[in-house]
Every structure is written in C-alpha cells, then in structure tokens.
Amino acid sequence: MHIQEEAVERHVLALLVDNEAGILARIAGMFTARGYNIDSLTVADISEDHAVSRITIATNGPPHVIEQIIAQLDRLVPVHSVRDLTESGPHVQRELALVKVAGKGENRIEAMRLADAYRARIVDASTESFIFEITGAPEKIEAFVALMREVGLVEVGRTGVVAVGRGPNAG
Amino acid sequence: MAEKSGADILVETLLDLGVDTVFGYPGGAVLPIYDALYEHPKIKHILVRHEQAATHAAEGYARSTGKPGVVLVTSGPGATNAVTGITDALMDSIPMVVITGQVATNLIGTDAFQEADTIGITRHCTKHNYLVKKPSDLAHVVQEAFHIATQGRPGPVVIDIPKNVQVAAAEFSRHTAKGNSRYQPQTEGDFKAINSAAEMIMSAKAPILYTGGGIINSGPKASKTLRELAEMLGCPVTSTLMGLGAFPASSEQWLGMLGMHGTFEANMAMNKADLVVCLGARFDDRITGRLDAFSPHSKKIHVDIDRSSINKTIRVDLPVVGDVGRVMEQLIAVLKGRRFAKPDHEEWWSRIKGWRATKCLEYPESKKEIMPQLAIRRLWEATHEREPIITTEVGQHQMWAAQHFDFEKPNKWLTSGGLGTMGYGLPAAIGAQLGNPDALVIDIAGEASIQMNIQELGTATQYRLPVKIFILNNEYMGMVRQWQELTYESRYSNSYSDSLPDFVKLAESYDWTGIRIEDPADLDAGIKKMLETDGPVLVDCRVSKLANCFPMIPSGAAHTDMLLSAEDVLGTMDDQAKALV
Numbered sequence: 198m199h200i201q202e203e204a205v206e207r208h209v210l211a212l213l214v215d216n217e218a219g220i221l222a223r224i225a226g227m228f229t230a231r232g233y234n235i236d237s238l239t240v241a242d243i244s245e246d247h248a249v250s251r252i253t254i255a256t257n258g259p260p261h262v263i264e265q266i267i268a269q270l271d272r273l274v275p276v277h278s279v280r281d282l283t284e285s286g287p288h289v290q291r292e293l294a295l296v297k298v299a300g301k302g303e304n305r306i307e308a309m310r311l312a313d314a315y316r317a318r319i320v321d322a323s324t325e326s327f328i329f330e331i332t333g334a335p336e337k338i339e340a341f342v343a344l345m346r347e348v349g350l351v352e353v354g355r356t357g358v359v360a361v362g363r364g365p366n367a368g
Numbered sequence: 369m370a371e372k373s374g375a376d377i378l379v380e381t382l383l384d385l386g387v388d389t390v391f392g393y394p395g396g397a398v399l400p401i402y403d404a405l406y407e408h409p410k411i412k413h414i415l416v417r418h419e420q421a422a423t424h425a426a427e428g429y430a431r432s433t434g435k436p437g438v439v440l441v442t443s444g445p446g447a448t449n450a451v452t453g454i455t456d457a458l459m460d461s462i463p464m465v466v467i468t469g470q471v472a473t474n475l476i477g478t479d480a481f482q483e484a485d486t487i488g489i490t491r492h493c494t495k496h497n498y499l500v501k502k503p504s505d506l507a508h509v510v511q512e513a514f515h516i517a518t519q520g521r522p523g524p525v526v527i528d529i530p531k532n533v534q535v536a537a538a539e540f541s542r543h544t545a546k547g548n549s550r551y552q553p554q555t556e557g558d559f560k561a562i563n564s565a566a567e568m569i570m571s572a573k574a575p576i577l578y579t580g581g582g583i584i585n586s587g588p589k590a591s592k593t594l595r596e597l598a599e600m601l602g603c604p605v606t607s608t609l610m611g612l613g614a615f616p617a618s619s620e621q622w623l624g625m626l627g628m629h630g631t632f633e634a635n636m637a638m639n640k641a642d643l644v645v646c647l648g649a650r651f652d653d654r655i656t657g658r659l660d661a662f663s664p665h666s667k668k669i670h671v672d673i674d675r676s677s678i679n680k681t682i683r684v685d686l687p688v689v690g691d692v693g694r695v696m697e698q699l700i701a702v703l704k705g706r707r708f709a710k711p712d713h714e715e716w717w718s719r720i721k722g723w724r725a726t727k728c729l730e731y732p733e734s735k736k737e738i739m740p741q742l743a744i745r746r747l748w749e750a751t752h753e754r755e756p757i758i759t760t761e762v763g764q765h766q767m768w769a770a771q772h773f774d775f776e777k778p779n780k781w782l783t784s785g786g787l788g789t790m791g792y793g794l795p796a797a798i799g800a801q802l803g804n805p806d807a808l809v810i811d812i813a814g815e816a817s818i819q820m821n822i823q824e825l826g827t828a829t830q831y832r833l834p835v836k837i838f839i840l841n842n843e844y845m846g847m848v849r850q851w852q853e854l855t856y857e858s859r860y861s862n863s864y865s866d867s868l869p870d871f872v873k874l875a876e877s878y879d880w881t882g883i884r885i886e887d888p889a890d891l892d893a894g895i896k897k898m899l900e901t902d903g904p905v906l907v908d909c910r911v912s913k914l915a916n917c918f919p920m921i922p923s924g925a926a927h928t929d930m931l932l933s934a935e936d937v938l939g940t941m942d943d944q945a946k947a948l949v
C-alpha cells in the first residue's frame with residue numbers, strides 16, 4: 198500500500214484577530230492538529246488601541262483543503278475575519294529579507310552589482326562582508342538569495358509574507 | 369461596589385447563570401472555590417470518584433436536560449484526567465463548562481506541584497479556553513464561556529483559574545451589565561438557499577432525510593419540526609447514532625440508523641436516493657463508508673450551524689448554514705407558500721419495502737444462551753412505556769442498543785459517538801439521573817467498558833441515585849474480537865476479558881443490588897427484578913460469547929457491500945481496508 202498525494206496550490210490568507218494571549222498558538226496548533234501546511238506566518242498588532250492583530254498566512258493545499266482551512270480558522274472564537282487574498286482578486290505581497298554575504302575580490306564586486314540590479318540596500322558593511330536589505334514579492338527574494346549563494350552567502354533572515362488587497366476598500 | 373474574592377465572584381456568577389449542579393473533585397488548587405461552595409448550598413456539588421467521570425456525568429446531565437454541564441476539578445492531574453471527557457464533548461457537540469484550578473500566576477511555568485499546561489493541553493479539545501489572570505476578569509469570562517458553550521454548535525469550554533486569582537479580591541456586583549459577546553453564530557438560514565432547497569425537494573423523486581445530533585442539540589422543538597417536515601415530504605428518514613430519538617422509531621417513515629452498523633434499508637436508500645437532505649449531521653466516516661461510493665446519484669443539501677462541517681468530506685450541492693430547527697421551520701414556511709402537496713413517492717417506497725424485506729436486524733436464535741440482541745429487545749419491551757433514558761458504553765453492546773432499542777423522543781439516548789469513549793455510560797447515567805430525578809435511567813454496558821469507570825458505583829450510592837446498569841457480559845472486548853475475526857483471521861490478540869470480577873459481589877460491596885442472569889429462561893424475570901428493585905441495580909447478563917453485530921459495512925466498503933450475517937465474513941482484508949479505522 199502507498200499513500201496518495203494530491204496537487205496543491207498556494208494561498209495567502211489575511212486574518213483579523215483579538216490581540217490576546219495564546220492566539221498564535223491556537224492558530225498554529227489548529228494547522229498542525231489538522232495536518233495543514235504553513236509556508237509563512239506573520240503577525241503584528243495593527244489597531245490604535247492594540248486590541249486587534251493582523252495575521253498573514255501563506256499556506257498550500259488542494260482547493261478543498263484551503264476551503265476547510267478558512268472555515269476552521271473562521272470558527273475560532275478570537276478570529277474576527279478570514280480573507281483569502283489569492284481568491285478575492287489582485288493584491289500586493291511583500292516580504293523583507295536581510296542577506297549577509299562574505300567574500301573578497303571579484304565575488305564582492307559581483308554581489309554589489311547584483312544587489313544594485315535587485316534594488317537591495319546595503320545596511321551593514323565590513324571589508325569582507327555586506328548585509329543587504331531587500332523587499333519584494335517572495336519570488337524576487339528567492340531569486341536574489343539564489344544568486345547570493347554563488348557569491349558567498351552566509352545567512353538569511355526573512356520576515357514572511359504580508360499582503361493587502363488592491364483598490365480603495367479594506368478586506 | 370463591594371469587593372469579593374475571585375472564588376466568590378465565580379460562584380455568584382454561576383448562580384446568576386442558573387447553575388444548580390456541579391460535578392467535581394477537590395484538590396489543592398481549587399480549595400478556595402470549594403470553600404466558597406460551602407457557603408452556597410443552592411449549587412449541588414456531586415463528588416465523583418475520578419475527574420473523567422465528572423466530565424461524562426456533566427455530558428449526561430447536558431444531553432438529557434439541554435442545559436450546559438458544569439465541571440470543577442483541580443490543577444495538574446485533575447485537569448489531565450478531565451481531558452478525555454472534554455474531547456468527548458467536543459466531538460459530540462455537548463455544551464459543557466469545565467473550571468480547572470491552576471497554580472498561582474507567579475508559579476506558572478516553574479514546574480510547580482500539580483502544575484500542568486492546562487490551556488495548552490486543552491486548546492484543541494475545547495471550543496474555546498481561558499486562563500484568567502485577574503479576579504476582575506472572572507465574571508465576564510464565565511458569562512462568555514457559558515455563551516460560547518451553548519450557542520452555535522455547542523461544545524466544551526475550559527476556564528483555568530490560578531489559585532491566587534481565586535483568593536484575590538475585585539469589585540463585583542451581581543447586576544453588572546453583561547457585555548455583548550464577540551461570538552454570534554448565524555442561526556437563520558439564507559433565504560435564497562432555503563428557496564433553492566425547496567425547489568430541489570419539489571423535483572425529487574427519491575428523497576431521504578439524513579438527520580443527526582444537531583437536531584437534538586437544537587432543542588425538543590426541532591424534533592417536532594422534523595416530524596412536521598417529514599410528514600409534509602412523505603419521504604424516508606434515517607439518522608446517525610447521535611440523532612436517535614429525534615424521529616420516532618414507530619413511524620412508518622423511519623428506516624433505522626444508517627452507516628457502519630445501520631440497517632440495510634437505510635444504507636440502500638442513501639445509496640439510491642436522488643436527494644439527500646442532511647439535517648444537523650456531518651458525514652462522519654462511520655456514516656459514509658467508502659467516500660467515492662457514498663450516495664453517488666444524489667443531489668445533497670447540508671444544513672449545519674458549523675460552516676466547517678460543510679464540504680469537509682463529502683461535497684454537497686447546497687450548503688445552508690444555520691440552526692437546523694430554525695432552517696426546517698423556514699423550509700416548511702417556503703414549501704407551504706409554494707402550495708407543496710405531499711407526493712406519494714410510490715415507486716421509491718416500493719423499493720424501500722424490498723430492502724426492508726431482508727429483515728437485516730434478525731439474528732440467530734438460541735435456547736441455550738442469551739442472545740445479546742434479544743436481551744436488549746426484552747429490556748425495551750419491559751421499559752419503553754416508562755420512556756427510559758438509556759446510556760451506553762462503547763462497543764458491540766452500544767451498536768446492539770442502537771439497533772434494537774427503539775426511541776420515540778429526543779434526549780433519551782446518551783452515547784459516546786464521535787470519540788467512542790469506553791467508560792462513558794455509568795457516569796453519564798449518573799448525570800442524567802441527577803438532571804431527571806424521576807426518570808428510569810439504564811446504562812447498557814459491556815463487561816470491558818464498565819470497568820473503565822466502575823469506581824462511580826460509589827457516586828451513585830452516595831447520592832442515592834437509582835441508576836440501573838445492564839451488562840451484556842460476553843467475556844470479550846466484543847467489537848475488537850469482531851474486527852479480529854473480520855480482518856485478522858480470528859487471531860484474538862488481547863481481546864479476551866480475563867480475570868473479571870464477580871460483578872454481583874462488586875455491586876453489593878458498594879451497597880447496590882446485584883443480579884446475575886445466565887439462562888434465557890430467566891431473562892424476563894431478571895429484567896423485572898431489576899425494575900422492581902428500589903435504588904441502584906447492576907445486572908450481569910451472561911450472553912452468547914461469540915455473537916457479532918450485523919449488519920455491518922466493513923471499513924473501506926460501500927453502502928451496497930453490507931455484511932448481513934456471519935456467513936458473509938471472509939476473515940481477511942487488504943491493506944487499504946486495514947489502514948482504515
């Protein structure tokens with residue numbers, strides 16, 4: 198007997214939640230308990246009175262699983278709303294990464310050239326290293342990190358995706 | 369406003385919410401609450417013998433009265449022992465509020481004595497849970513906890529209260545304005561969807577109502593509405609294990625339970641129907657059997673108060689989110705508005721008549737040994753006029769009870785459906801008896817399951833509860849043995865109930881009456897004696913050791929591939945089927 202796998206698609210979900218203790222564990226735990234995937238998860242308080250947080254989750258799964266993920270999130274008591282940005286139309290996705298590269302000579306110059314082409318900023322420099330700050334869609338960051346691997350990548354820190362729908366209205 | 373201790377605030381808020389019974393067990397981290405209870409005799413505290421039993425007793429109380437069950441246990445082992453019952457209540461949508469003690473806030477995280485991460489442990493087996501860090505938060509949290517436990521799809525809510533929060537004081541007035549809860553589930557069905565449902569019903573040639581525990585949870589009115597709807601549609605009605613009693617078993621339209629141990633006619637009708645109307649049920653795997661062969665020719669309407677139940681395993685054509693009782697009322701109103709005339713569905717009923725003719729619930733007769741099915745039927749015949757409340761444990765006896773004990777009314781059948789918890793029946797019977805002091809309450813049990821919470825005999829004795837236990841004793845974990853016969857060529861690995869106690873002596877040592885029935889000729893007399901004896905009675909009914917529960921859909925099979933009797937059993941299965949539960 199073999200275990201069957203299904204084709205998956207990537208979705209970005211935006212949640213508004215009560216900013217209370219344990220909310221992140223509740224959401225992350227629901228994903229593990231039901232066997233769903235989290236590609237990235239970001240959370241920050243966004244309201245003036247610090248009562249509400251926005252969580253952005255990039256997830257993947259077959260369409261019927263994505264539908265279940267949304268329904269399961271929606272029934273958690275502290276969750277006010279769940280929006281599937283991938284489903285609800287055009288939206289902007291951004292992620293920030295800090296990329297440390299070390300090297301000398303030609304590699305160092307090449308790293309700077311590539312950083313310039315990708316509009317990455319230098320936020321720290323020593324005679325043998327740089328830290329670049331790069332912002333963009335996840336694919337852009339992945340492409341940049343892949344290039345840096347060839348010229349002396351040391352480490353990468355990524356924030357995970359945040360996303361907002363286009364147009365004048367809130368989600 | 370006067371200041372009160374957290375423990376007093378808790379107890380007074382419980383009184384405000386109408387709580388009259390609490391099932392619990394004291395311990396270090398709840399001593400302040402127990403001291404406050406000492407001052408409030410209006411709340412009856414039932415001292416169980418194990419915290420798991422407190423949760424099942426609360427479930428039995430809730431399921432039989434419609435009111436939320438309340439549990440009070442201490443930190444650490446008190447809370448972890450309660451986890452099984454909390455999970456059971458989550459799976460079967462039982463309204464329950466569990467108050468757990470916790471070590472003082474300054475000790476949390478230090479591995480203090482009897483500390484456990486109750487919030488972490490219960491996060492995914494509760495509908496919601498709270499750690500209360502200030503006594504001033506208590507009143508609001510308790511009010512919201514009861515609201516969440518009882519509204520929408522009911523479920524268990526845990527309130528973890530550190531000991532210093534129970535002792536510390538905060539301002540409190542019993543008439544503090546109640547805030548609006550953030551939890552407001554949708555109860556009214558979408559009007560457009562109800563109209564579409566009416567159209568689908570009007571064009572159906574072979575419709576069936578598939579009902580579940582949601583109808584019981586919606587309240588007795590929903591069961592009445594179901595009867596009205598079924599009468600109007602003139603179609604067959606089947607139900608899940610949890611929904612038994614919502615529709616009267618004596619009705620001509622009743623097909624019996626569906627699913628793994630459901631009737632042949634119910635499963636065949638589901639398979640051949642052109643419209644399935646699912647009312648407060650959730651297409652559980654015990655119901656559907658093989659998913660791709662489940663009711664393949666039908667359109668499906670699914671009415672559920674929990675949106676996440678819809679399209680979870682079975683894709684449906686028309687989802688309706690709302691309270692099933694309310695949605696049925698809306699549907700009846702729309703059908704009446706459209707001058708719906710009851711169709712006769714003559715062809716559909718004649719096919720059903722053919723399936724009924726298999727008489728799938730028949731079992732081999734015996735003069736030498738008591739057939740378990742017969743024992744249940746005789747028990748039904750002797751008691752049904754008294755409208756007893758029946759609880760069960762889990763296993764063959766549970767399925768036989770579901771098949772052979774007929775129910776006419778809701779809230780009379782209490783069983784662990786989703787989680788399948790052995791040891792549920794006796795504490796649930798205790799809770800049901802407390803909620804219904806005049807009712808006849810019988811736990812139909814197996815000799816293996818009953819031992820999982822046998823210590824509760826003492827609780828029934830202490831509170832003078834005339835609970836009856838009817839053990840179908842076959843000296844096997846019968847359902848395990850049955851599956852070993854089906855799947856593993858009768859290799860009975862650890863399914864024999866060795867070293868059984870003498871149940872009669874055991875009962876007597878707890879001041880119960882113990883009765884043993886061994887001969888089929890003594891069955892009726894034994895049942896009569898049980899019913900005529902005041903106080904709690906335990907019956908050790910020795911039944912056929914190797915009888916099995918049929919009909920049965922083996923795991924991984926379709927509704928049309930039922931095993932009707934022992935002759936259909938092959939003794940092995942392929943790995944795909946073995947991998948299914």
